[in-house]
Amino acid sequence: MKVDSLWTCLSYVFELLSGNTVQDQLPLGQGHTSNVVSHVDNIGSEPLMFEAPRDPRTGEGFICEYPRMRGYRKCHENDKHCWIKSHDGRRKFDINSDYENPKEVPLGITRRFELDIGEMPLSPDGVTMEHGKVFNRQYPGPWIQACWGDTIEVTVTNKLQYNGTSVHFHGIRQLNTPHMDGVNGITQCPIAPGDTFTYKFRALQYGSSWYHSHYSLQYGDGMLGPMTIYGPTTAQYDLEGALEPILMTDWNHRSVFEAKTGAAPKMTNILLNGNGQYGSGPDRPEKFNMTFEEGKKYLLILINTAVDTTFIFSIDEHLLQVVETDFVPIVPYYREKLRIGIGQRYHVIVHAKPRNPARHNNYWIRTIPARQCSKFACGPDEKMGILRYNTTKPDSDKDPLSTPFLFDIQCADEPYEEIIPWKKWRVGNPANNDLTKTEFQVSLKNSSGVPYVPDKRLLRWDMHLDPFRINFSDPTILSLERETWPRYTDVVTVDTPDDGEDHWIWLLITAPYGIPSEGGERMFVPAAHPMHLHGHDFALLRQSTTSWEDDKHNFTLDCSDERVKCDNPPRRDVALLPAYGYLIIAFKADNPGKLPHL
Ligand SMILES: [Cu+2]
Incomplete structure (x- = not known):
């Protein structure tokens, strides 16, 4: 069977946890939670509960709970490599676990959070900015904390006067939950003023990140907060x-x-x-x-x-x-x-x-x-x-x-x-062998006819050919089966066999300079730019400060070229595209419905 693996929309969402171990959490910023698990079946060994690192603001430890991990206990304080292990020590969830595989992630609990988005003046440095937009009337927003393997449920209520919004949980893999990525125009319609939307996803990874509005530049006015998932x-x-x-x-x-x-x-x-x-x-x-x-x-x-x-x-x-x-x-x-x-x-x-x-x-x-x-x-x-x-x-x-x-x-x-990842990846040759045809040139485009300001000319970032445009009323996720796409959506379709093997999608992202393009409408600027991929960690096969225009003539775009590192390269979800340079990144085609942006 041929599967359009980048763009197939899974029609199901699997639920790993049943409802009876759910811990209800008070709205953030409204007091400390009691951390009580209700309705836990106490037959057998005691449910596993332990203190994660202390919250310096409350002085109380954050409690990790694994009522479904019967027969497991917390690893020793002096072994931070390990998170929990079976009583006989044979089975471990630790830094060697493949957190991309849900079977190697412990079963946590569901933690519920409420975020209200509103407007208020902010004076973080003594100067008042009248148009602050914040979560739960605080800036930065409340700290979302959970433990490795938990399910995170965040109910967002938009109390802004005028605009829609959506909340993106940066770096979260959203495996099988692409519609929870919080990118309006792509994975959902904006949450209208007065409306509520609940995000629910599993924390397969551990570490820290931030959540922020993905509606225009709202996050620059304050709509962001930190997020930590405790683990080894x-x-x-x-x-x-x-x-x-x-x-x-x-x-x-x-x-x-x-x-x-x-x-x-x-x-x-x-x-x-x-x-x-x-x-x-x-x-x-x-x-x-x-x-x-x-x-x-x-x-x-x-x-x-x-x-x-x-x-x-x-x-x-x-x-x-x-x-x-x-x-x-x-x-x-x-x-x-x-x-x-x-x-x-x-x-x-x-x-x-x-x-x-x-x-x-x-x-x-x-x-x-x-x-x-x-x-x-x-x-x-x-x-x-x-x-x-x-x-x-x-x-x-x-x-x-x-x-x-x-x-x-x-x-x-x-x-x-x-940057040497602890859990090694061996990246394979690209499944998309038309790589140079889909070179993503990053440039500025002098555009006119932009919605709302059609008579103005705007300089807008573009990747590949055109500035990306979204339709708030018709998010991309609803029409993934379409045969043809408008040019400005920059959709790349890759056929990969459904054979259980890892298939690697490679992307070439370049920052050329001084090359006239599209009748002078596109401008290549000498500035570095962070590139971010949603829903996947990417392997950074090459991060070059030399120009692709110079390198491309004798470059083989697969693992045989010694300038490309396929053996456990650095990986993360944001990398800097050097000025004049280029990036070659690779990701596993195992999480339908995601795309990079800048
Ligand atoms: Cu992100």
Whole structure:
């Protein structure tokens, strides 16, 4: 049987969990949950419950519950590689489990969350922005927490006055639930003002991410929040050392919807967890800060939620041990600074032991905008946070006197060779052998006749041939069986045999420069750009700063070309397309209905 494996819409959704172990959770931001499981059948061994890392805001541990995992227990504190194991130790759910295979993921519980979307003025840095759009009247939105294998159910109510919305859970695989991806125009109609929509999906992966509005640029006005799925880790840290996620973003004192057409507006400030400083007025908030206990190892969750900025993150005098890139556990490596592109996440472990102790023993947390991957009206403060030690020294509450590591701030991803996924992938040759015909050139197109502003000419990003256009009333997912597609939908159809083997779809994404195209309507710009694939982790077979125009003449687009890494290449769900360069990515054609975007 031939299966159109990219675009077949599965007509069923499987439910792994029955309703009788459901834990009802209070709306987020309205108090701590009781963490009580109702109606659990207590015959046999006790239901498995244990404390995940502590929530520093409540001081209480987040409770993981596996009432259906009879005969299992939590792995030992000193073995963070392992999550739970059978009493005889023969069966384990650990960092070696293939989290892409639902059979190798533990059966958790269902956790329910409620998110109300509303408008309110925000002043995260002392300057009021009138048109904030937020989840549950807070910015950033509430922290969605769950445990590996749980089912997450999020009921979203749109209380905005004017616009529709949809909520995307970034990086979540959405296996067999493509209609829960939250991309309006593709996987659903927008949620109209006054309407409610419930997202439900299984957390097969573990790690951290963010959820955000996928309606136009609403997330730039505040509609985003962090999400953590607790699971094993590839290096040791102390349980009590876990901290709340650190969200870094650029910020504008005007709504993103006030931006005039034309060039992207310059950003006005940086925020760390919704907290920044601007000017010197009395409303200026305290800097973001965290307190370490000497000698402990802390797990930090870093998430870039920016609109237009790649950040270089560092903590003076402290090395960062990187253990997870996006939702992919990796072989740990050490860095003085981390380059974090938009939408990328890292789990890092920090040893509370400064290399050279600074006076007063406190240290700057720096978020430096990467050169040429950021645009600010005037240079923002890069010293955005403070790491303190819980000492009683008289000067411990002063501003740090620490000095930064010396490093470059060029716009790039983390070093390609450092990112080694723990669970290995061996990528096969492309199932789509017409790769060059579907070269995805990223460019700007000078477009007219755009809906709502037909008399204006707009510069719009495009991939392949045209800016992507969606019809809110007719999401793509409803018509996947069609034979022909409009040019601007950029649909690539691949036939793969339904033989139980892995089939790899390769994509060539290029950033050419200076090549006249389409009568001068398309412009190739010398800027790096983050590329993101929904519903799959992708293998980064090659990330090149040289031009495809130079390389293509003697390039074989399969694993035989030594410039392509098929043997356990880096993988994640966001990668930076270098200016003038190109990416070759591959993903398994095992999750119908998904596509990349930028
Ligand atoms: Cu996403």
